Amino acid sequence: MVKYKNHYEAIPVLKHWLKTQPHLPIIEDSPLRSFIVFCDGDVEEAKILIDKHYTFRTNNPQIFGNRDVNSKAFEKLNEILDLILLPDLTPDNHLVTIFRIRSPDVTYYNYTEQVRFIIAVLDAHLRVFPMDKTPDGVYLILDLKEFTLQHLTRVDFSAARVLTKYMEDVISIKIPRSNIINCPTFISRIVTMARTFITEKTYKKFVIHETNNDELFDYIPRDILPIEINGTKGSIDDIKRENLKVFKENADYIFNSKYWFVDESKRPANSRKSQFENMQGNFRSLSVD
Structure with a gap:
């Protein structure tokens, strides 16, 4: 397990990984740093959290969808x-x-x-x-x-x-x-x-x-x-x-789904959808403080 004490050094690692995850939305540097900070520099934990985070948003559009700032x-x-x-x-x-x-x-x-x-x-x-x-x-x-x-x-x-x-x-x-x-x-x-x-x-x-x-x-x-x-x-x-x-x-950032929702039709075979079942709230919490 590799932990990055310098969180900024972990961002390029996550960005490289994102290129292999076409189902995930566009994720900018600031959100990526939040993920790595949350996971105390653990890139592997951050990858899991990123996928769970955006899958959860996608499966709960009543909260995370239809966010028209000017409505x-x-x-x-x-x-x-x-x-x-x-x-x-x-x-x-x-x-x-x-x-x-x-x-x-x-x-x-x-x-x-x-x-x-x-x-x-x-x-x-x-x-x-x-x-x-x-x-x-x-x-x-x-x-x-x-x-x-x-x-x-x-x-x-x-x-x-x-x-x-x-x-x-x-x-x-x-x-x-x-x-x-x-x-x-x-x-x-x-x-x-x-x-x-x-x-x-x-x-x-x-x-x-x-x-x-x-x-x-x-x-x-x-x-x-x-x-x-x-x-x-x-x-x-x-x-x-x-x-x-x-x-x-x-x-536009808030409203545009390309920044927030996953596309399950593009999920790689090695990122099984089954591991994210019941994303309305029944999965196990990450053990991160």
Whole structure:
């Protein structure tokens, strides 16, 4: 087993391998680095993860397909949700992503569209990072101040299951921690109940802050956080405006299936489709931290 301490040296190796895998989509250098970082420099593990990742996307088009950045559905989501990626990385080279619902009104809330939107935004931003600044992972901050029981009743649990399996088994970037702030009591109970259907490793990644949001600063520096959560680095609206430019500029990349879906008719004989059966979520997780 060969591990590359210098992750950049592994990228040409993966690109050479991709030439022998005609069924896989076009994969640019930034996503390739994310795969190799996730696998701690292990190229063979990265190859397995790449195939599983894109096969999973292909088999779940309800989440990963039809990602028109300029659609009315995405525009409406951008109005009722805040999903921002902070401009500064943490001292340990992690990207910080903040998600919050702007209003308790559930009139236009659509969970499946929300999941599709979130992944599309992350895909766009991970593409544009300079290679020497590609993050080693993502810290999530979930602000649930406006999240209500009515929102919960609109959760599509089929889509939630796909998202859970994506994050547990085939995601290409590490998410070592999710901080939940302004957390309602009913969400705390749900997270506890979720231990029955998520892995213990995933469960331990959640840090809940029910009342004292300043505890967040024990995990993420105040000087890179926006003022809405008692940080000092600008406002969410200003950061979101810059994020939206990146999203729009990468509209074709997000929408075009040549970057995201496999073509099973081109899969080589030595890459058996059988090893990727049940890619809706029943395959075994990689043993990668």
